[in-house]
Amino acid sequence: xxxxxxxxxxxxxxxxxxxxxxxxxxxxxxxxxxxxxxxxxxxxxxxxxxxxxxxxxxxxxxxxxxxxxxxxxxxxxxxxxxxxxxxxxxxxxxxxxxxxxxxxxxxxxxxxxxxxxxxxxxxxxxxxxxxxxxxxxxxxxxxxxxxxxxxxxxxxxxxxxxxxxxxxxxxxxxxxxxxxxxxxxxxxxxxxxxxxxxxxxxxxxxxxxxxxxxxxxxxxx
Amino acid sequence: xxxxxxxxxxxxxxxxxxxxxxxxxxxxxxxxxxxxxxxxxxxxxxxxxxxxxxxxxxxxxxxxxxxxxxxxxxxxxxxxxxxxxxxxxxxxxxxxxxxxxxxxxxxxxxxxxxxxxxxxxxxxxxxxxxxxxxxxxxxxxxxxxxxxxxxxxxxxxxxxxxxxxxxxxxxxxxxxxxxxxxxxxxxxxxxxxxxxxxxxxxxxxxxxxxxxxxxxxxxxxxxxxxxxxxxxxxxxxxxxxxxxxxxxxxxxxxxxxxxxxxxxxxxxxxxxxxxxxxxxxxxxxxxxxxxxxxxxxxxxxxxxxxx
Amino acid sequence: xxxxxxxxxxxxxxxxxxxxxxxxxxxxxxxxxxxxxxxxxxxxxxxxxxxxxxxxxxxxxxxxxxxxxxxxxxxxxxxxxxxxxxxxxxxxxxxxxxxxxxxxxxxxxxxxxxxxxxxxxxxxxxxxxxxxxxxxxxxxxxxxxxxxxxxxxxxxxxxxxxxxxxxxxxxxxxxxxxxxxxxxxxxxxxxxxxxxxxxxxxxxxxxxxxxxxxxxxxxxxxxxxxxxxxxxxxxxxxxxxxxxxxxxxxxxxxxxxxxxxxxxxxxxxxxxxxxxxx
Numbered sequence: 001x002x003x004x005x006x007x008x009x010x011x012x013x014x015x016x017x018x019x020x021x022x023x024x025x026x027x028x029x030x031x032x033x034x035x036x037x038x039x040x041x042x043x044x045x046x047x048x049x050x051x052x053x054x055x056x057x058x059x060x061x062x063x064x065x066x067x068x069x070x071x072x073x074x075x076x077x078x079x080x081x082x083x084x085x086x087x088x089x090x091x092x093x094x095x096x097x098x099x100x101x102x103x104x105x106x107x108x109x110x111x112x113x114x115x116x117x118x119x120x121x122x123x124x125x126x127x128x129x130x131x132x133x134x135x136x137x138x139x140x141x142x143x144x145x146x147x148x149x150x151x152x153x154x155x156x157x158x159x160x161x162x163x164x165x166x167x168x169x170x171x172x173x174x175x176x177x178x179x180x181x182x183x184x185x186x187x188x189x190x191x192x193x194x195x196x197x198x199x200x201x202x203x204x205x206x207x208x209x210x211x212x213x214x215x216x217x218x219x220x221x
Numbered sequence: 222x223x224x225x226x227x228x229x230x231x232x233x234x235x236x237x238x239x240x241x242x243x244x245x246x247x248x249x250x251x252x253x254x255x256x257x258x259x260x261x262x263x264x265x266x267x268x269x270x271x272x273x274x275x276x277x278x279x280x281x282x283x284x285x286x287x288x289x290x291x292x293x294x295x296x297x298x299x300x301x302x303x304x305x306x307x308x309x310x311x312x313x314x315x316x317x318x319x320x321x322x323x324x325x326x327x328x329x330x331x332x333x334x335x336x337x338x339x340x341x342x343x344x345x346x347x348x349x350x351x352x353x354x355x356x357x358x359x360x361x362x363x364x365x366x367x368x369x370x371x372x373x374x375x376x377x378x379x380x381x382x383x384x385x386x387x388x389x390x391x392x393x394x395x396x397x398x399x400x401x402x403x404x405x406x407x408x409x410x411x412x413x414x415x416x417x418x419x420x421x422x423x424x425x426x427x428x429x430x431x432x433x434x435x436x437x438x439x440x441x442x443x444x445x446x447x448x449x450x451x452x453x454x455x456x457x458x459x460x461x462x463x464x465x466x467x468x469x470x471x472x473x474x475x476x477x478x479x480x481x482x483x484x485x486x487x488x489x490x491x492x493x494x495x496x497x498x499x500x501x502x503x504x505x506x507x508x509x510x511x512x513x514x515x516x517x518x519x520x521x522x523x524x525x526x527x528x
Numbered sequence: 529x530x531x532x533x534x535x536x537x538x539x540x541x542x543x544x545x546x547x548x549x550x551x552x553x554x555x556x557x558x559x560x561x562x563x564x565x566x567x568x569x570x571x572x573x574x575x576x577x578x579x580x581x582x583x584x585x586x587x588x589x590x591x592x593x594x595x596x597x598x599x600x601x602x603x604x605x606x607x608x609x610x611x612x613x614x615x616x617x618x619x620x621x622x623x624x625x626x627x628x629x630x631x632x633x634x635x636x637x638x639x640x641x642x643x644x645x646x647x648x649x650x651x652x653x654x655x656x657x658x659x660x661x662x663x664x665x666x667x668x669x670x671x672x673x674x675x676x677x678x679x680x681x682x683x684x685x686x687x688x689x690x691x692x693x694x695x696x697x698x699x700x701x702x703x704x705x706x707x708x709x710x711x712x713x714x715x716x717x718x719x720x721x722x723x724x725x726x727x728x729x730x731x732x733x734x735x736x737x738x739x740x741x742x743x744x745x746x747x748x749x750x751x752x753x754x755x756x757x758x759x760x761x762x763x764x765x766x767x768x769x770x771x772x773x774x775x776x777x778x779x780x781x782x783x784x785x786x787x788x789x790x791x792x793x794x795x796x797x798x799x800x801x802x803x804x805x806x
Contacts, residue, residue, distance in 0.1 A: 054683040055579070056770055058676075058691075078689055079587035079676040081579065152582065180582050209582065237805075274633045276804040299635040306633070310626030315542060323535050327634040369630060 025101035025117050031140040032133075035169050036092050041067045042170065045217040046074075050081060052180060053207035057081060064088075064215070083211045085149065086157040086176035091142050094131055098122045104132070109144055109158075113137045127151055136161075141169045153179055168220050176211040225252040226288065227377050227409045228273065233282035235268055235433075242268040244433035245282070250411060250426070252376075255403045257424030257441070258413040259515065261523045265433035266413045267307060270381055274304055286377070300329050303375035305383065309366030313355035317346055317365050320354055321372060330373035337372075344368045345394060359386035367395060371402070378402065378410045384419060396423050417515040421445070427515065431523045444518065451476070451512040452492055453521050454483045457505040465502045471495060482521065489513070532636055532644030533651075540614060540652050549610030550659055556606070557599055557663045561671065564595045571598070575680040592668030593677035593692045597768065599664045604703065604761060607660070608710040608735050611653055615714035616727030618645050619799070623722040628804045638800045646715060646792065653711045657704040665696060679768045687770065699764040702780065706764070709757045709787045710735065716795045722806060754779075757787050 023031075048060045062076030072088035074080075097119070104116040114134040121128050127149045134144035141161040148154040155178040159171040228250040235243040243265045250256045260266045271277040273284055275291060284291050286298050311320045318337055326332045341350050344364040354362065363386045370378055383399070384392040400423050402408040414420050420427065421441065428438040437444070444451070456462055462483050466472045476484040485495060489511065499506060512518045540546055564571065568590040576585075619642075622628050632638060677692045679685040687695070713734060717727035738758035741749055753759050763780035766773060 052579075055685075056683055057686040058688050058770075074586070076586055079585070079589050079678075079686060081583040081585055084582055084584055178582055181578050271804065276629065276632055278801065278803060296635045296637050299633065302633070304633050306629045308626060310629065312539065312542075312625065312627060314544075315539075319542075323538070324630055324634070326531060326535060327631075327636060329635065 023103075023115075025103040028103070028115055028117055028135055028140070029095055029101055029119075032091070032135060032142060033095055035140055036095075039066070039068065039168055039170070040221045041065075042168075042218055042220040044170075044215045044219070047214045048076070048080065048082070049212040051210040051212070053209075055209075083155075083176050083178070085147065085152045085155040085178065086145075086174070086211075087213075090147075090157075091133075091145070094119060094128065094145075094147065097126060097128065106137075107134060109134055112143055114143055139163070139169055164218055164220055170215065170218055170220070171213075172215050174213045174215075176213070178209050179206045180209045181206055226250070227252045227286070228411065229283075229285040230269070230273070231283040231285075233269065233272065233284065234280045235265075235272060235277065236280045242433055243272070243279075243282075246430060246433055246435055248428055248435060248438065250409065252409050253403060253407055254426045255399060255410045255424050256412070257420035257427035257515075258411060258430070259415075259417065259420060259427060259519060260430040261519075264431045264523075266430060267381065268433075269430070270304075270306060270379060270411075270413060273379065274302070274306065275299075276306065300373065301376040302379065303328070303370035303373065303377070304379040304381075305366040305370045306379075306381050309362040311354045311362065311365065314353060316351050316353055317341060317357070317361075318350040320365065321369055324369040325372040328373035328375075340368045340372045341365075343371075343398070345391065360388065360391055363387055364391070364395075367398070376408060378408060380410065380412045382414055383412055384414070384416065392419065399423060417519055421515045429519060429523070436523070437518060441515070445513055445515070450487070450489065451518075452485050452487055452495070453508075453510045453512060454485065454495075454499070454506060455508045455510075456483065457507055461504060462499075465499060465504055469498075471498065529640055529644060532640060533648050536644050536648035537651060540618075540648060543614075543617075545613050545617070546652070549613060549656060552610060553603065553607070553656070553660055554663055556603060557660065557667075560599050560602060561595060561664075561668060564590075564598060565672065568595060572678060575678065576684055579684075588675055589678040589686075590672065591675035591677075592665060592672045593674055593687075593689075593696070595672055596664045596668050596696065597677070597679065599668075600660070600699075600703065600764065601762075603660065604706075604764075605739075607656070607707060609732060611656060611707055611711050612714040612728045612731045614652055615649055615711045616718050616731060617724035618649055618715055619718040620721050620724040620727055621718075623806060624724065626806065628806070632804060639796065642719075642796055642799045646712075646795075649711055649715055650708055653707050654704055657700060657707055661696075661700050677768070681765070681768075685768070685770060687768065695767040699767040702767065702777070703764040705781065705784050706757065706761045709784050709791075712788045712791045712795075713757075716791045719795045719799050719802075755783065757784060760784055 043063055043065045046062055046064045048062075050057050060076050060078065060080045062074055062080070065071075065073040065075070066089065067073075070089050070093065074082060076082070099119045099121045102118040102120070104118050107114050107116055114136055117133045117135060119128075119131040119133065129148045129150060131145060131147045133142050135141070136143050139161070142157075142159065143161075144156065144158045146154065146156045155176060157174055157176050159174040161169045162172045164170055226249055228248065230246060230248040233243050233246040234241065246265065246269060258266055258270075268277060272279050273286070273291075275296075287301060289298055291298070311317075312323070315323075318334075318341070321337050321341065322332045325337065330336070338347070338350060341347060344367050346361060346364050346368070349357075349361065354365065357365065363383070367380070367383060370380065378399075380399075384395050387395060396419065399410050399412070403410050403425070412420065412424070424441050426439070427441050427444065429436050454462070463475075466475055471485065474486045476486055487495060492509065492511065496506065496509060510517055510521055512521065572589050572594070622631060631641060634641075636644075674689055674692070676689050677687040679687060710731065714727045714731040717730050718724065721727060735758060738756045739761075741756065742753055742758055745753060760780040760783055763777065763784075766777050766780065
């Protein structure tokens, strides 16, 4: 009995030491790239839901087509608004930049243990100023990213992944969030003399926008 | 009400603010007559006609048409009435044919082109059917007014100044038409007019009104009979007359009137005899007016009213 | 009654002034369509351009649905003028022409005569609104096609293409109802006077005056505005909200109908009893 107890404790300690083994930032990013490299092409059904203050657009459905290395194409019904940032192959593009990588510790996100890697591009001309990736320690998927750019401000992406065909990690949902200027249209322009909708945060000129994307029916490679 | 009564007016009153335009007027018009409705300006003729036609509501009194009291809800009786009130005003932007069609259809008339043209021809507008009414003269509009009044073959025709604006030939045509309607088609015609000679030449019955009341009413023949006519005597002192004729043969033919008129129903030949008698008795005669024309009636009756 | 309505419609459509409105509105619609066909993208950019920082747009919003909304929004201010031209003349015109004396001596009761006039006037108004719909939406669909609809108001709204047409049908119905009120007001004024200019100017004065009051919503006006018919002239826009506020629509319809009922009752009662002295 005592032996069993000792065995269990040893196994836990070994497991813990394995899990807390300090990979370098480069090694972690390398594992992320490995995951991405596996996928030659895929297509999937997507649905896009936009949540933006004073903007009401319907859910859009369509398809996404990806072809390695960096070709991403969308076919969406009707009029659609596609977020400029956080879509398609943005992680791969980010990881291909010449940058300084910094291991910034760990964090638990949605029950997943993640390693935080900061990426600072070496090229001053790069649009990306600073990126932070929260990488799942188990499968090296990028659960969360926060990217600050010169042209598109700062955006965050939180993604949920699923393993397909036992080797491909692909997102099944992503939430892209960012700051946008608050939409206001003068009454005279609209001819609408009714009361304006209540401003939830009247002191601020910006509001938080969110885009929810769901992926399903993947066809891979 | 007589069996043959087409229009019966009983104690009709109409007040406009402080003006009593019709003051207890009563009339009885029989079927098959051409009735002349006379009176000076402002006598109440037009108001009476408008009340008969429901253009105006009476303040009190009763009007019966074809034996039925007029009812603003039940208007079926108006299918039997055709009328023209004052000026003949039409939709000037439409042709005569279209105007006639509109009013004809509203009265239930046959609005086929054939029938419309027949009536336009009857009133002398043949060849001008398609012309817009705004191009019509007053006389032509008057003719069109007559046409819209008769197109649905009414039993009663009410016409206000029917020959207004017509030349002598036109007047004769309309006169002949109206006489034909009465004599040969059994219609009843009620006309209001200022042209007394016109009325005298075609009316069978007449009423003279003034200040909203009937002053004289009766058959034209009887009123203007030369064998027995009304002769009006005016004296310097009207009150003495009754005493003078008391217990004489002249008392029997004397007609009391509430207009300070001394009326005697005598033949034309008896006038000199009566004049001599009254003069001998000391009556100072200021005028003798035999009522042998409507004009005389009109002037005397309305003049006395205004005294 | 049908016969009387036919006669009244014939009278309305025999006048040149009736066609003034149709021609004027037709020309305006064609001009607006032409301008928007050329400059419409600029309007869209102005409306949603600020989103371009964060979004790429795919698809075309310049279509008949968007253009029709702008047309309706623009014209709804002017349509009352054109309706009063006819409505104000319907009864006053008979007095001016002197035709009451021939019209009201017929077997038809005054109630039937005025009912026929009222119904024919409503038909005219409805025809007018349908004319706008035919040119604006119908011709627009031929020229610009259909697609998702951009609604620019208190918020930017995109309505999916297959969800738009039925909204326009109800929207036009509500627009017609608000124009019925304008017609009824002019018709009422027309009953009381001998000349059509009075009703035309009075009705337009009312439309303009009330519209000005609608801009202010403080003090006593907060209580008065919900009772004014001009408050609901733009109620057709309620059909282009997501979700649709049915309560507001019911209120709009109720107030507009109440105006029509009350004014009609006043007009009929007066007309039936009035003495025709001219």
